[in-house]
Amino acid sequence: MCQAHEEYGGCGGEEPPRVSRVSCAKKCMKCKEGSPVLIIRLGDAFCKACFKEYFVHKFRAMLGKNRCIYPGEKVLLAFSGGPASSSMVRQVQEGLSRDAAKKLRFVPGIIYVDEGAVCGRSRDEREEKLAQVESIPRALGFPYHLVRLEEVFELPGSILCCVSHNPPGPKHSYKEAVDNFIQRQHRQGKAGGVGASLPEKLAELSVLDSPRKEETDAAPGAGPPAAAARTEELVQLFAAVKTLTAKEELLQNLRNHLILHTARTHGYTKVMMGDSCTRLAVKLLTNLALGRGAFLAMDTGFSDDRHGDTLVLRPMREYSAKEIAFYNRLFGVPTVFTPALDTKAPEKGSIHRLMESFLYRLQAEFPSTVSTVYRTGEKLSAAPRDAIPGCSSDPELCLLCLCALDTNVEEGSVLQATLRSEQLCQKRPSPARNDCCMGCQERTGCCRDTAVPGTAAHAALLPLLCYSCRLTVKDMRCPGSLPAYIQTEADRRRRRAEMKQEIQEFLLEEDDGSSPDPS
Numbered sequence: 001m002c003q004a005h006e007e008y009g010g011c012g013g014e015e016p017p018r019v020s021r022v023s024c025a026k027k028c029m030k031c032k033e034g035s036p037v038l039i040i041r042l043g044d045a046f047c048k049a050c051f052k053e054y055f056v057h058k059f060r061a062m063l064g065k066n067r068c069i070y071p072g073e074k075v076l077l078a079f080s081g082g083p084a085s086s087s088m089v090r091q092v093q094e095g096l097s098r099d100a101a102k103k104l105r106f107v108p109g110i111i112y113v114d115e116g117a118v119c120g121r122s123r124d125e126r127e128e129k130l131a132q133v134e135s136i137p138r139a140l141g142f143p144y145h146l147v148r149l150e151e152v153f154e155l156p157g158s159i160l161c162c163v164s165h166n167p168p169g170p171k172h173s174y175k176e177a178v179d180n181f182i183q184r185q186h187r188q189g190k191a192g193g194v195g196a197s198l199p200e201k202l203a204e205l206s207v208l209d210s211p212r213k214e215e216t217d218a219a220p221g222a223g224p225p226a227a228a229a230r231t232e233e234l235v236q237l238f239a240a241v242k243t244l245t246a247k248e249e250l251l252q253n254l255r256n257h258l259i260l261h262t263a264r265t266h267g268y269t270k271v272m273m274g275d276s277c278t279r280l281a282v283k284l285l286t287n288l289a290l291g292r293g294a295f296l297a298m299d300t301g302f303s304d305d306r307h308g309d310t311l312v313l314r315p316m317r318e319y320s321a322k323e324i325a326f327y328n329r330l331f332g333v334p335t336v337f338t339p340a341l342d343t344k345a346p347e348k349g350s351i352h353r354l355m356e357s358f359l360y361r362l363q364a365e366f367p368s369t370v371s372t373v374y375r376t377g378e379k380l381s382a383a384p385r386d387a388i389p390g391c392s393s394d395p396e397l398c399l400l401c402l403c404a405l406d407t408n409v410e411e412g413s414v415l416q417a418t419l420r421s422e423q424l425c426q427k428r429p430s431p432a433r434n435d436c437c438m439g440c441q442e443r444t445g446c447c448r449d450t451a452v453p454g455t456a457a458h459a460a461l462l463p464l465l466c467y468s469c470r471l472t473v474k475d476m477r478c479p480g481s482l483p484a485y486i487q488t489e490a491d492r493r494r495r496r497a498e499m500k501q502e503i504q505e506f507l508l509e510e511d512d513g514s515s516p517d518p519s
Contacts, residue, residue, distance in 0.1 A: 030054070038326050042367060048330055055319075055327050059091040060102050062315045068303055069270055069313075070177045071105035076268040077142075078259055079110045081133055081336030083324045085274030088316050090333050092272075093140050106270070110137045110144040111262050113255050117149060117231045118238050118247075119339055132336045145262050150230035152254045157485045157492070159261050160399060163309040237481045244350035246475035248341055249290070249468070253400040254483075263310050275300075275314045278321040281373040286355045292468040294406040297382040306402055320370060396493070398466040399486050400473075406466050415467060464490050 026045060028034045034047030046054065069075060077092060079085045095104035112133050116126035130146055137144035241247045263271050275283070280300045287299055298304045304312035316324070328335060342350060347357045362369040395404040407415060457479045462470050473479055480487070500507075 037330070040320075040323060040326075051326070052331065055323065056091065056094065058318050059088075059315060060095065060104075062302070062318055063104070064102070066302055066313075068311060069106050071180075073106045073270060074266070074268045075106045075108050075270040075272055076259070076263045076266075077108055077110045077272045078274060079112050079133070079137075080274065081112070081129075081136075081338050082274070083321070083328050083333075083335055084276045084279065084316050084319070086136075086333050086335045087319070087324050087327055088272060088274045089136070089140070089142075090331075091315075093142075108142055109266065109268060110140075110142050111259055112144070112146050113258055114146065114148045115251065115255070115338075115341070117234050118251060119341055119343070121339070129336065129338055136334055136336070145266070147258050147262060149251075149254065149258070150227065150234050152258055153230055153233060153483045155257060155261050155483065155485045157489045159257055159264075159485065160397065160402065160489045162307060162397060162402070163264075233481075237483075240477045240481050241472075242475045242477065244342060244345060245290075245352065246472045248350060248352050249472045250400070251341055253469075256402075260307055260310055269310060271310060271312045273312060273314050274316050276316050276319050276321055276324055277374045278370050280314070280317055280377065281370045282352070282356045282359050284373060284377040285359065286352050287468075289351050289355065290468045291471060292401075292466075295401070295403045295466075295468075296377060297380040298403065300377050301380070301382070306397075306404075317374075396464070398469050399461075399464050399490060400469040401466060403466055405464075407463075407470075460494065461490055464493055 026036060028036050028047035028050050029043075029045055030050040030053075031047060034049060036045030037048050038051060039045050040051075063069060077085070077089055079089055089110065092104060092108050095102075096108070097103075112130075114126060114130060116129065121129075134144070134146060238247055238250070241250060259271060262268075284296060284300050287293070287296055292299060298306055300314075300317075302314055302317060304314075306312075327333065342353055345353050348354055359369065359373070397403065398405055458473065461473055461479050465473060476482075
C-alpha cells in the first residue's frame with residue numbers, strides 16, 4: 001500500500017521531475033508584455049489580446065489556405081448551439097465586419113436542426129430551445145433556417161443522388177474572382193450608393209429568407225395533427241433501433257440529409273460544420289471501429305465533396321476543445337445547451353461514448369494524444385474515383401451516408417470472409433427426421449419455420465448500403481420504418497438492377513482500348 005514519505009525514485013531515491021507551472025509573474029509568450037490569462041499547451045501562455053489575435057488568425061488562415069469559398073457565394077453554417085459551432089458563427093460575424101483586416105466575402109446563413117423528439121423532450125421544452133436558438137441569428141442579422149428532424153419524412157428522393165462532381169463554378173482563378181468582386185463593389189458604390197454594406201444586406205436577407213411563425217403554422221400539412229403524426233413516426237423509427245451506437249449513426253445521417261436539402265433548396269454551395277480537432281480525433285477512432293476506414297478522409301478532412309454540388313467544410317478542425325472553451329468564456333460567445341441523444345449515457349453505452357472516454361483519459365495523462373491522432377488522420381486523402389479499380393464514373397452511393405459503396409471488392413478479401421461467416425452462422429440445420437416437433441404437420445415448428453422476422457426487408461436493403469451502414473440497419477428491428485424517400489430509392493435501384501440483369505446478354509461491352517488492331 002502507499003505510505004507517507006515513501007520514495008519512488010528507485011535505487012537512487014530521487015524524486016521524479018516536477019512539471020514547471022506558469023506563474024502570473026511571467027509574460028505572454030507572444031507580445032512579451034501582457035500578463036498571461038490562460039495556457040493553451042504546456043508552457044504556451046497567452047494574454048487576452050494575443051489569444052484573440054491567435055484564434056482569429058487561425059480561422060482566417062484555414063479558409064485562405066484552401067481557397068474553397070469564392071466571393072459572393074452563399075455558405076450555410078451548421079449551428080447546434082454548442083461551443084464549437086457558436087465560436088464558428090462568431091468568427092464569421094467578425095470576419096464580415098468593416099473593421100476586419102482580411103474580410104470574408106461570402107454570404108452566410110445559419111441552419112439549426114431540432115432533434116428534441118428523438119431525445120425525449122416535450123413540445124414546450126422544444127419551443128423554449130428554439131426560441132433561445134433563434135435569438136442568436138436574429139441578433140447577428142444572419143438569415144436562418146430552423147428545421148425539425150421530423151421534416152426528414154418529406155424529403156425527395158433526389159437528395160440521395162450526387163448532382164455533379166465538378167459544379168460549374170467561376171472559370172477564373174481565386175485571385176481574379178476576388179479582384180472582380182472588389183471592382184464590382186466599387187462600381188456599385190459610385191452608382192449613387194446602390195452597393196450597401198454586407199451586414200445591411202444580411203439584415204434584409206434575414207427578414208426575407210426566414211419564414212415567420214404565422215406562415216409556418218399556416219402552411220399545408222404543418223398543423224398540430226400532422227406534426228404530431230410525424231413526431232410519432234420519428235419516435236417509432238428510433239425505437240426500432242436496438243443499440244445507442246446505431247441510433248447515433250442514423251441520427252447523424254438523417255441530420256446531414258436535412259442540411260443538404262436545405263442547402264440545395266436555398267442555393268447554398270458550401271456548408272460549414274463546427275467539428276473541432278478534439279471531436280475529429282474521437283470521430284476518426286470511432287469510424288475505424290465502425291468499419292468506415294474507406295471514408296476517413298471525407299468524414300474528418302477539411303473538405304468533403306461526396307455530394308458534388310455542395311461542398312462540406314470544417315474550418316474549426318485546427319482548434320482543440322480547450323481553446324474553444326477559453327475563447328467563448330473570455331469573449332462572451334453565447335451558447336445554447338441542448339441535451340443530445342447520448343447525454344447521461346454510460347461510458348460503455350455506445351462506441352462513440354467509449355472512444356470519447358478512452359481518448360479523453362489518454363489526453364489527461366499524455367497531452368499530445370489528441371493532436372497526434374488528429375495529425376495522423378490529416379495525412380489521409382480520398383482516392384480519385386478513376387483510381388479505384390472496378391469503380392465506374394457514376395458509382396452507386398450508399399442510401400444513408402451517400403458515400404460510394406465499398407462492398408464491391410475482389411474475392412478473398414476480409415469483407416468477403418466476414419459476409420461468408422455471417423451466412424454460415426445464420427443457416428439453420430435441416431430436419432433429420434420426419435417426426436420432428438412431435439410429428440406436427442403444420443410448418444410452424446422449430447425446425448420447419450426458417451423465416452426470421454425482418455429478414456426479407458434486411459436482405460433487400462443491405463446490398464444498397466456500405467459496410468458501416470449495413471451494421472446500422474442490422475440493428476433495426478424493422479427497416480420498413482425508414483423514411484419513404486430511402487425506400488423509394490431502394491426500390492428504384494432494385495428494379496434497375498433486375499432490368500439490367502435481364503438485358504445483360506444484349507448489351508455491348510465497353511471498349512477499354514486493349515483489343516488488338518484488326519488491321
